[in-house]
Amino acid sequence: MPGRTPPRQPPQDLPRVKLWRLRHNPLRRPSDLVQAWIGLGLLLATLTATPCAMFLAGDATYRHYARTAQHQEETRHHTTAVLLENARRHPEPGSAEARETRYPAKVRFTDPKGHSQTATTDVQPGLLKGTTIRVWADDDGKITDPPLSSSQIRSRTMGAAAVGALAVHATAAAAYGVASRVIQRRNLAAWDSAWAETAPRWTTSQ
Numbered sequence: 001m002p003g004r005t006p007p008r009q010p011p012q013d014l015p016r017v018k019l020w021r022l023r024h025n026p027l028r029r030p031s032d033l034v035q036a037w038i039g040l041g042l043l044l045a046t047l048t049a050t051p052c053a054m055f056l057a058g059d060a061t062y063r064h065y066a067r068t069a070q071h072q073e074e075t076r077h078h079t080t081a082v083l084l085e086n087a088r089r090h091p092e093p094g095s096a097e098a099r100e101t102r103y104p105a106k107v108r109f110t111d112p113k114g115h116s117q118t119a120t121t122d123v124q125p126g127l128l129k130g131t132t133i134r135v136w137a138d139d140d141g142k143i144t145d146p147p148l149s150s151s152q153i154r155s156r157t158m159g160a161a162a163v164g165a166l167a168v169h170a171t172a173a174a175a176y177g178v179a180s181r182v183i184q185r186r187n188l189a190a191w192d193s194a195w196a197e198t199a200p201r202w203t204t205s206q
Helices: 030-075 096-100 150-202
Strands: 076-083 103-110 116-123 132-138
Antiparallel strands (some): 076 132, 103 116
């Protein structure tokens, strides 16, 4: 019937063309090609820089903590301490949680210089006053943690290497985002300029 509005057609999904900015087509702008090359360059740079960043970050971290562990081994000593009070009891004795739980308690020990010291350290639950335990003490007579182990150094090294890789990826993503934003602003400015020239031709004189 003449004048009848045709029924609305369901929207159709247009096919997505991969790497369309690198493909020659009449709708591609020079800025699209520039953005594509920037993205490709950053991708190649990321693939090249990631192993280097991981190695440098991991190597620096390993050297740092290896020196730290060596210093700790030279300045920390394993000694015997005596509990000066009963340790707190765990509400579930014998459970897996009780085996992992530690409670603070006062102890007396002899530091590397032969002086008697009193301090508070974490001990297993339920230990009685007078019980002897092994603690680590530094040259200043303070209870401290044991020296870093090989597994701890390895874990921190792997963590630093992962952070180095993430830093490279984040830098590349940020650089691409900034470049895309600059290009988009230039495109919008070009569209405004082109529309300012074209708009009068579409305006009907009154």
